[in-house]
Amino acid sequence: YKRFAAGSWAPTTLAWGHDNRTCGFRIVGHGQHLRTESRIPGADANPYLCFAALLAAGLHGVEQKLKLPPEFKGNAYESDVQRFPGSLRDAIGLLERGTMARQAFGDDVIDHYLNYARTEQSLFDKVVTNYERERLFERG
Secondary structure, eight states, X not given: OTTOOTTSSSXXXXXXXXXXXXXXXXXXXXGGGOEEEEOOXXXXXXXXXXXXXXXXXXXXXXXXXXXXXXXXXXXXXXXXXXXXXXXXXXXHHHXXXXXXXXXXXXXXXXXXXXXXXXXXXXXHHHOOOHHHXXXXXXXX
């Protein structure tokens, strides 16, 4: 989640735009070479799961007749467009409250990923970071 930072060329919003690296979804190329990029998943993501999620989200949009927001032009880092979750904890909350992923993948899959994510968050919360050591040492 730390890679989603303004100015990093990693996207931070759910915006889309033509050849705009500040958007989560980028349309590139022309004519026969026109394609879309989802710039949200990291190198550590399961590509099959990501592709399945993109297809499920697209199908959900079609079935629900959702309207695509206008193309974003400019610097999406400085926009008020919806942001990605800023941490694993935030992402867990969104997945817990959401319904679309459960409809697409089923309860067993989502419950499995939630259990894994909660375990990772719990382990992370127990780690004393170098920053904390330095700050606490300064106070001592």
